[in-house]
Amino acid sequence: MGRWEPGAAGRLAQAALELYAERGYEQTTVLDIAERAGVTERTFFRHFADKREVLFDRSNALQETVVAAVAAAPPDLPPLEVVGAAMERAGVFLEDRREFARKRAAAIAANPSLQERELFKMATLGSAVATALHARGVSSPAAAIAAEAGVAVFRLGFERWVSNDDAPDLPACIRDSLAALRALTA
Template identity: 70%
Template sequence: MGRWEPDAAGRLATAALELYAERGFDDTTVLDIAQRAGVTERTFFRHFADKREVLFQGSAQLQDAVVAAIGSAPSGAPLIEVVGAGMRAAGEVLDDRRDYARLRYAAIVAHPSLQERELLKMSTLAGAVADALRARGVTEAAAALLGETGVAVFKLGFERWIGDPSAPNLPDCIAQALADLRTLTA
């Protein structure tokens, strides 16, 4: 190993995504990732539990942004707008990482167990949205429906954002997905 360089976690995440794109998830080892990042395997495990976790490391930050935005939304706002504000807040967390998001998405859609993990993370996010809405006095059923709806809106906005290089920023893509939903339900 050479001279110490900062941001080992960031370098590891970048190395992992590059290797997953080049070789595939199954054919990439933790040692491969560590070597590409210029660190040891031990350093890898200081930052990540396993090579899957590289892809899911930001889930808590994303969820925290969503819950905070829902909690700070005006009390009289329509509930779908409250959820939309939460999803746009998630978009703001990711917006400056489009290239990273594309690589991450490609790795996940290419591997069934990673797809399963992503679905679990999205389900957890929907539950957190529902919890935040219940804290605002929303009924159980309405909170659950809005949580799932919010995740669907986020997912559609995200897919538009990474799939179309001319698409605007992620919060705007999420806002457009919400507008599409409003049109369909009007």
């Protein structure tokens, strides 16, 4: 496949996951990823800043999806329900990428620097959700608490979804996590 063929970013992400699983993250170079994807190293850097970012490429789109869902929620919905619905929307966004998500989660679990980047991504998501809630008129402390709870609900639903073949779809896993939070706080 030529290096100018469409879909280079997707091929690079797939190649990176395969190589991280085969060799480990630390032992894989950008050149290895580019060669596996059938592109040049220069093409790799047109799409990604470094080999770590291959795994976090869709983070901004996921965050935008969640923030847009918060903004579009009915005005009378309580903050936790707004966040729960927004996280479900994130589940819909990722639903068709289950196998990729499993491999990605395994790569992240095997490397501390990737774990750190994942934590940063979740913290950034929580901050963006809190800002979106605040823009809806939710007070700062309540917005932050609802946002962090929503991120925890998402993370736990996601972990169940990628680790269990019998788990329902991701939005259902997120709903189940939210139901567990509601039961805990009732």
